[in-house]
Amino acid sequence: MRTGAPQANDAQPALLGNGAPLRPEIQERDLQRQERFEDELIMDLERDQFVAETSRPVPPAVLSTRVKAGLWALRVFVVIVSLMVIYTFIDQLH
Amino acid sequence: MSTSEVAASPLLGQPLGQPRLTDEDLARSRDRSRVHHARRHSRHWYLLWLLVGPGILAMLGENDGPSMIAYAADGAQYGLGFFVPFIPILFVMAYVCQEMCMRVGAVTHRGYGELVLQRYGRVWGWFGAGDLTLTNLVTLVAEFVAIRVGLAYFHLGAGVAVALGLALVAFTLSGGRYWRWERIVLGLALFNGLFLVAAILVKPHFGAVAGSFDFSPFPGGSFNTLLLLLASTIGATVTPWMIFFQQSASADKGMTPRDVKHGRYDTAAGAVLAAIFGIGALIAGAALLGHGGAGIEGFAGAGFPEALSHVAGGAVGTVFALGLIEAGAVAILTISASTAYAAGECVGVSHSFNSSPRNAGVFYAANAGIALLAAAVILIPGAPLLSIALNANVLATVLLPVSLVFMVMLANDRGLMGAWTNRRSTNVIGIAVIAFVGLCGAAYGIDSFLQAIHLVGS
Numbered sequence: 001m002r003t004g005a006p007q008a009n010d011a012q013p014a015l016l017g018n019g020a021p022l023r024p025e026i027q028e029r030d031l032q033r034q035e036r037f038e039d040e041l042i043m044d045l046e047r048d049q050f051v052a053e054t055s056r057p058v059p060p061a062v063l064s065t066r067v068k069a070g071l072w073a074l075r076v077f078v079v080i081v082s083l084m085v086i087y088t089f090i091d092q093l094h
Numbered sequence: 095m096s097t098s099e100v101a102a103s104p105l106l107g108q109p110l111g112q113p114r115l116t117d118e119d120l121a122r123s124r125d126r127s128r129v130h131h132a133r134r135h136s137r138h139w140y141l142l143w144l145l146v147g148p149g150i151l152a153m154l155g156e157n158d159g160p161s162m163i164a165y166a167a168d169g170a171q172y173g174l175g176f177f178v179p180f181i182p183i184l185f186v187m188a189y190v191c192q193e194m195c196m197r198v199g200a201v202t203h204r205g206y207g208e209l210v211l212q213r214y215g216r217v218w219g220w221f222g223a224g225d226l227t228l229t230n231l232v233t234l235v236a237e238f239v240a241i242r243v244g245l246a247y248f249h250l251g252a253g254v255a256v257a258l259g260l261a262l263v264a265f266t267l268s269g270g271r272y273w274r275w276e277r278i279v280l281g282l283a284l285f286n287g288l289f290l291v292a293a294i295l296v297k298p299h300f301g302a303v304a305g306s307f308d309f310s311p312f313p314g315g316s317f318n319t320l321l322l323l324l325a326s327t328i329g330a331t332v333t334p335w336m337i338f339f340q341q342s343a344s345a346d347k348g349m350t351p352r353d354v355k356h357g358r359y360d361t362a363a364g365a366v367l368a369a370i371f372g373i374g375a376l377i378a379g380a381a382l383l384g385h386g387g388a389g390i391e392g393f394a395g396a397g398f399p400e401a402l403s404h405v406a407g408g409a410v411g412t413v414f415a416l417g418l419i420e421a422g423a424v425a426i427l428t429i430s431a432s433t434a435y436a437a438g439e440c441v442g443v444s445h446s447f448n449s450s451p452r453n454a455g456v457f458y459a460a461n462a463g464i465a466l467l468a469a470a471v472i473l474i475p476g477a478p479l480l481s482i483a484l485n486a487n488v489l490a491t492v493l494l495p496v497s498l499v500f501m502v503m504l505a506n507d508r509g510l511m512g513a514w515t516n517r518r519s520t521n522v523i524g525i526a527v528i529a530f531v532g533l534c535g536a537a538y539g540i541d542s543f544l545q546a547i548h549l550v551g552s
Binding site: 044045046048049050051052053054057058059060061063071074075077078081082084085086087088089091092093 | 114115116118119122123124126127129130202203204209212213214215218221345348350444478481485488489492493495496499507509510535536538539540542543545546
């Protein structure tokens with residue numbers, strides 16, 4: 001596991017322990033290492049698995065009138081039965 | 095990109111160019127790299143270890159406080175007959191439903207809430223989220239009550255139950271990684287086996303347990319009591335939160351179509367363990383048959399642990415009480431997570447344990463918020479906790495058919511699922527489950543209502 005490696009959104013100017021900036025060639029090497037690390041990580045995800053991909057909505061399905069009517073009938077039925085259960089629950093409290 | 099894995103879903107198969115990486119992608123990718131490594135090197139057991147989680151958590155999460163009390167109450171009132179074979183049948187039903195959730199999550203990489211909302215319209219998505227929030231809130235109250243019942247055996251009060259539940263939620267949310275959350279909850283969930291230990295400690299007659307598989311004696315009592323038993327036992331096995339949870343967790347874990355086989359092992363293992371532990375609670379409860387067990391009001395004080403310690407010894411009471419604390423605690427974590435997934439998916443914002451609280455504020459707020467709300471309810475003096483707890487499973491059963499219908503529709507959606515759509519046999523069983531659950535829930539709801547308004551006698 002490569003948990004100690006830098007992350008993409010952590011990309012800050014590299015500093016030494018005393019707060020002084022690193023030499024440019026070291027910064028460059030770190031950036032290259034980070035890019036290589038990210039490339040390796042990308043290899044482990046499927047294309048449609050990235051957050052950028054899953055954030056895209058799927059197209060809506062076209063439901064027939066009969067299916068829509070069936071879904072609404074089930075919905076109304078379930079709401080009515082739920083109200084009966086809630087009424088019974090409140091009635092039991094008294 | 096992994097070229098060996100083709101996009102399974104026709105509608106999701108046209109990706110953008112180079113995607114912008116997020117912290118969530120990086121965290122998930124690390125988990126996936128271990129899976130790929132294990133697969134490349136044929137480390138089968140390690141691969142299984144990496145891929146199990148959502149199925150076991152969904153099934154053992156549903157072996158929650160009210161469910162285990164319900165099983166013990168069935169045993170105390172009716173003995174082993176009928177329920178010993180009935181519980182495995184219910185978990186077979188649960189497997190059929192949960193396998194669909196896992197498969198849809200692995201193929202589409204999206205949660206149930208967002209797929210229903212985007213594919214079938216906002217109205218259906220929000221209806222589903224509303225049902226889930228209502229049943230989850232009621233169930234979470236029951237989970238805190240279960241922890242309270244368990245702690246009462248050790249002379250600890252409601253304040254400790256609330257503190258314990260909320261501390262666990264805060265601790266598990268603090269890691270910023272799905273993997274960490276899953277492993278902690280999985281570790282806790284295995285203590286559901288305490289109910290099996292309780293069953294062994296009561297020294298049951300194993301011949302009687304084996305003999306009870308002939309479904310006899312059938313439970314007696316009124317028609318309404320039988321319906322209540324069926325509705326609450328079904329509600330103890332399959333519920334709306336499990337559907338939301340397993341699909342979203344499978345996507346959050348980063349499962350892909352190549353992992354479906356292991357996802358099935360995971361779900362089957364969860365169903366088998368949950369059935370065994372559920373029967374364990376039933377057998378432990380059956381020790382009270384003929385010792386006034388039928389008279390125990392499930393949540394009135396520390397009824398079952400106390401009664402068991404008198405009849406079968408202090409060790410049984412202690413183990414049963416610890417089991418109730420575990421069952422309530424694990425369910426608080428999984429049910430809160432399902433609420434958080436649904437909230438993030440319906441609002442359309444980041445919804446992953448791999449995101450930080452700053453990037454997924456709605457997800458973390460919903461997770462902690464619903465647990466806080468439920469905890470607040472049990473601290474209200476004189477709140478009808480017993481009635482809430484007993485009705486939690488019934489309400490979940492009544493609302494379940496709509497969630498299941500959309501689940502079957504998603505699993506048959508060729509545009510989303512490609513070659514991974516349901517087989518005909520899965521559809522036949524799925525529709526039979528919906529019809530059975532719908533009939534039991536509706537029959538109990540209507541019969542109880544008619545009794546409440548005195549149109550029929552009890």
